[in-house]
Amino acid sequence: MAEVTVYTTPTCPWCQKLKDFLHDEGIPFTEINVAEDPEKAREMMDKTGQRGVPVTTIGDQVVIGYDPEALRELIQ
Amino acid sequence: MNSPERTDLYDLVIIGAGPAGMTAAVYAARKGLQVLVISKDIGGQVNWTTLVENYMGFEEIQGPRLMEKFREQMQSEKVIYREDEVSQVQVQRQQGAGRVFAVTGRKSGTRYGRAVIIATGKRPRSLGVPGEEKFRGKGVSFCSTCDAPLFRDAVVAVVGGGNSGAQAAIDLLAVNARQVYLITEFDLTADQVLLDRILKDERVEVYRYHQVKEITGDRMVQGLRVVNRSGETRDLAVDGVFIEIGLEPNTEFLDILDKSAHGEVLVDCQCRTNIKGIFAAGDATIIPEKQIIIAAGEGAKAAIQAWKYLMGQRPAAVEAEGSQVPAGI
Numbered sequence: 001m002a003e004v005t006v007y008t009t010p011t012c013p014w015c016q017k018l019k020d021f022l023h024d025e026g027i028p029f030t031e032i033n034v035a036e037d038p039e040k041a042r043e044m045m046d047k048t049g050q051r052g053v054p055v056t057t058i059g060d061q062v063v064i065g066y067d068p069e070a071l072r073e074l075i076q
Numbered sequence: 077m078n079s080p081e082r083t084d085l086y087d088l089v090i091i092g093a094g095p096a097g098m099t100a101a102v103y104a105a106r107k108g109l110q111v112l113v114i115s116k117d118i119g120g121q122v123n124w125t126t127l128v129e130n131y132m133g134f135e136e137i138q139g140p141r142l143m144e145k146f147r148e149q150m151q152s153e154k155v156i157y158r159e160d161e162v163s164q165v166q167v168q169r170q171q172g173a174g175r176v177f178a179v180t181g182r183k184s185g186t187r188y189g190r191a192v193i194i195a196t197g198k199r200p201r202s203l204g205v206p207g208e209e210k211f212r213g214k215g216v217s218f219c220s221t222c223d224a225p226l227f228r229d230a231v232v233a234v235v236g237g238g239n240s241g242a243q244a245a246i247d248l249l250a251v252n253a254r255q256v257y258l259i260t261e262f263d264l265t266a267d268q269v270l271l272d273r274i275l276k277d278e279r280v281e282v283y284r285y286h287q288v289k290e291i292t293g294d295r296m297v298q299g300l301r302v303v304n305r306s307g308e309t310r311d312l313a314v315d316g317v318f319i320e321i322g323l324e325p326n327t328e329f330l331d332i333l334d335k336s337a338h339g340e341v342l343v344d345c346q347c348r349t350n351i352k353g354i355f356a357a358g359d360a361t362i363i364p365e366k367q368i369i370i371a372a373g374e375g376a377k378a379a380i381q382a383w384k385y386l387m388g389q390r391p392a393a394v395e396a397e398g399s400q401v402p403a404g405i
Contacts, residue, residue, distance in 0.1 A: 011126050012222035017140040035225030035251075045226075049295060051316065052213040052223045064213055 001075065002059030004029040007044045011035075014066045015054040021068055027075055029056075086112040088382055089179045089189030091162045092326075094120030095368045096358025097195035098146040099375035100382075104193075105153035107383040112189065113150070114181055116161040119143030120197040121323075121359070122368060126221050131368050142368070160184045163329050165192060167351065175353055191382040194330065194341055194349070194356035195375055198323035198366070203235065207291030208319070215297025215316045220244035225251050227316050233257040233300050235288055236320035242266035244318045245274045257312055259283045259302055286310075291317055325360045336362050347378035355382050 004022070006029050008015035022029050034041035034053065048055045048062045056063040058074045088104050090097050093115035104111045122128070125139030134142065151157065160181030168176045168188065180186045200218045202208055208216055217223040220234075224247040232253050234244045237260025245256050256279055258264075263284055264271060274280050285305050292299040297316055303309045325339045334342045334350040341356040343349055343363065349356050357363075357378035358371035 009222055009225045011225075012219070013123055013126050013138065013140050014219075014222065016138055017123060020140070020144070038228055041226050041228075045296075050213050051215050051226050051296060052217050052219075053226070 002061075004075065005032060005057045006030070007032050007034050007040070007048075007053055007055045007057075009033065009035040009053050012053050018054045018056065018066045018071075021066070021071070025072070025075075027071075084186075085176065085188040085190070086110045086156075087189070087386055088112070088191045088193065088379075089114065089177065089187060090193045090195060091115065091165070091179065092120065092195035092197055092358070092360070093118045093147075093150075093157070094122060094143075094195060094197045094358060095146065095371040096197070096360075096375035096378070097193070098143075098150045099372040100193050100195060100357060100379040101150045101155045102153055103376045103379035104383060105155050107379070109383060109386065111153075111155045112187060113155055113157045114160050114162055114179065114184075114187070115157075116159065118147050118157075121199070124219060124221075128368060158184055158187075162196075165194075165330060165332065165354070167332065167353075177353065190353070191386055192354045193347075193375075193378045193382055194327070194333070194354065194360055195358045195371075195378070196326035196360045197371075198325050198359045200319070201322045201324045203288055203319055203321065205288055205290055207293070207297075211291055211293055211297045211317075214295065215293065215314075216291060217316065217318050218320075220247040220318050220320070223316075223318075224248050224253075227251065227253050229254050230315035231255045231257075231313060232316040232318060233259055233312060233314045234318045234320060235259045236322070237262065237264040237266060237284070238320070238322065239266045239270060240320035240322070241318075242270035242274060244320050245280060246270065248318070249274065249277055249279060254279065256280050257283060257300075257314065259286050259288060259300075261285065261287050288317075323359070323366070327360050346381045347374060348381065353385060355385075 032040045063070045087109040088111050090113045101113050122139040122143045129136045160183045163182050164180040166178045168178045177189050177192045178186050228251050286302040290301040300312045300314050327339050340362045343356050343361045347355040355378040357374035359366045
């Protein structure tokens with residue numbers, strides 16, 4: 001399975017919902033807190049074209065926001 | 077109550093699954109009604125709320141977690157849930173007890189209810205200017221709590237002079253945004269305590285009586301065009317635009333209901349709309365104060381009223397109950 005990375009900020013309710021979803025589905029992921037790490041924030045923007053969270057990357061695929069259907073489809 | 081041969085007919089169809097809709101579903105199911113809930117999501121606006129500190133029983137709880145608890149409680153009852161956006165509600169038959177409402181979803185087609193509760197809530201109001209949709213998530217944000225940390229050292233415009241606009245400016249100043257333009261169509265209306273925190277900050281520049289005309293950029297937001305009341309335009313170079321101009325009700329599809337000038341469904345104190353058999357609750361209605369606990373309470377009320385309607389009880393019966401209070405009390 002491709003590596004799953006979730007870009008978050010600690011104050012973002014949708015990020016929490018997304019992480020809960022991945023936990024419930026038993027999908028392992030790496031969380032990157034872009035509020036703490038400006039370099040990672042820049043990386044997220046360059047890689048995904050997004051300046052908003054949550055953003056999930058699955059290999060080279062990008063899922064914007066909390067979109068369980070898209071996540072399930074790409075992860076399976 | 078329902079006849080078993082028709083599987084697409086429910087006693088009650090609830091549109092929306094925020095605090096009002098889910099509470100209504102629990103109350104209605106516990107009354108023995110066959111309940112269908114149709115909603116485009118679970119939790120609605122509460123999902124945008126980081127911390128809830130005024131819902132009784134929970135000293136503090138994350139908004140999405142609270143809605144998860146609502147969902148669990150709703151689904152522990154015999155409630156059928158369909159994820160879909162409703163595009164139309166129609167009165168199908170008008171004669172006597174045969175009145176049925178047709179509720180049409182964009183994906184799942186039409187289902188029928190003997191009664192309906194509207195609990196569709198509100199969504200953040202958008203500006204409706206060129207560039208707003210194109211750059212959503214690419215510099216345009218409706219959630220300063222979520223996205224402010226991505227604008228460290230950036231030049232950002234906040235549109236909206238109310239409390240949410242002021243709070244967005246505070247969030248951005250806290251993450252060390254380089255400059256914050258606060259743009260408001262009228263004067264600032266935020267609470268003084270919030271304004272005191274931002275107006276003394278030299279990074280803040282206020283544009284009163286300015287309207288946003290366009291959000292510009294290439295891949296990401298790069299600029300904002302505003303116009304003042306004399307018609308003079310000004311282009312501001314910005315990295316981000318936070319839109320905080322209030323909320324609007326999700327009621328456009330309800331053309332059969334009477335609504336206020338702001339689009340809120342008109343209801344009486346028993347959650348009744350202008351159409352017998354259609355009830356409404358929560359933020360989508362004219363009921364004042366948009367709070368989770370109030371929406372939940374209104375949802376409960378709407379469900380009990382819908383049940384009474386279905387049982388053929390007239391609202392006058394409620395008043396009669398009240399009049400049985402012994403004299404002298």
